Amino acid sequence: xxxxxxxxxxxxxxxxxxxxxxxxxxxxxxxxxxxxxxxxxxxxxxxxxxxxxxxxxxxxxxxxxxxxxxxxxxxxxxxxxxxxxxxxxxxxxxxxxxxxxxxxxxxxxxxxxxxxxxxxxxxxxxxxxxxx
Ligand code: FES
Ligand code: FES
Numbered sequence: 356x357x358x359x360x361x362x363x364x365x366x367x368x369x370x371x372x373x374x375x376x377x378x379x380x381x382x383x384x385x386x387x388x389x390x391x392x393x394x395x396x397x398x399x400x401x402x403x404x405x406x407x408x409x410x411x412x413x414x415x416x417x418x419x420x421x422x423x424x425x426x427x428x429x430x431x432x433x434x435x436x437x438x439x440x441x442x443x444x445x446x447x448x449x450x451x452x453x454x455x456x457x458x459x460x461x462x463x464x465x466x467x468x469x470x471x472x473x474x475x476x477x478x479x480x481x482x483x484x485x486x487x
Contacts, residue, residue, distance in 0.1 A: 357407045358419055358420070358423075359422065359452055359453040359454075361384050361451065361452050362396075362419055362423040362452050362453075362454070363419075363421055363423075363424040364423075365422065365423035365427055365452070366368040366419040366422050366423050366426075367438065368487040369413075369422055369423075369425075369426040370409075370426045370427075370429055370430050371411055371412050371413060371426065371429035371430070372412065372413060372414065372426075373412040373413075373414070374399065374412055374414065375392040375399040375400075375401055375410065375412050378401075380400065380402050380479055380483055381401055381402055381403065381404070381476070382399055382400070382401050382402075382476070382482070383399065383400050383402060383472040383473055383474070383475040383476025383477070383479065384398075384471075384472055385397070385398045385399070385400075385467070385468040385469065385470070385472030385473075385474070385475060385476050387466075387468045387471055387486060388464075389417070389421070389460050389461070389462055389463070389464050391435055391460045392417070392418070392460070394416060394417025394418060394461070394464065395415070395416045395417065395431065396413065396416075396421060396424075396425050396464045396465065396468045396470035397413060397414045397415070397417045397468070398411065398412075398413045398425060398429070398465075398471070399411065399412045399413070399431065399472060399474045400440075400448045400469075400472045400473065400476065402437060402476050404443065405435070406435070406436050406438070407409075407435070407437075407462075408432045408433055408434065408435050408437065408440055409431035409433070409434075409475065411428075411432050411433055411466075412429065412434065412461025413426065413428075413429055414483070415464075417461065417464070418458070418461060420452065420454055420458040420461035420462070421461040421464055421465075423452055423461075424448050424452065424454075424462045424464065425458075425464075425468065426462050426464035426472070427448060427451060427452065427465070428443060428448060428465045428466075428468070428469055431443060432469060434465065437473050440469055440473060441469070441473060443466060443469055444457065444466055445462040445463040445465065446462075446468040448465050448466065449464035
């Protein structure tokens with residue numbers, strides 16, 4: 356399988372690998388798996404109270420395309436609002452990385468991870484507001 360230059364770049368120099376503090380109320384965690392291959396991606400976003408994504412970190416146990424997809428979206432989401440980040444689709448990721456059809460599900464993982472992380476942040480915020 357020939358990887359595109361962009362996939363190789365992100366795979367060899369992944370951006371924003373790591374972990375954010377789950378206990379931080381402004382951190383949302385998205386953990387998603389790809390049924391097609393069993394790969395797993397964890398994306399964490401630090402989101403300000405007014406809905407700006409300030410930081411993003413990922414850990415992906417998977418193929419080169421999945422690692423490149425997660426690395427790319429951490430770059431894309433930083434500085435965006437939650438609403439803007441929700442519009443990032445796997446098609447954008449697949450196009451940017453020139454993923455072949457058999458690797459499209461790797462980019463779906465990245466889209467799903469963004470949505471799951473934002474969802475987790477929103478749930479945490481609602482829980483806090485109910486307590487307050
Ligand atoms: Fe799991 Fe991609 S199939 S590495
Ligand atoms: Fe399954 Fe890439 S995430 S092959």
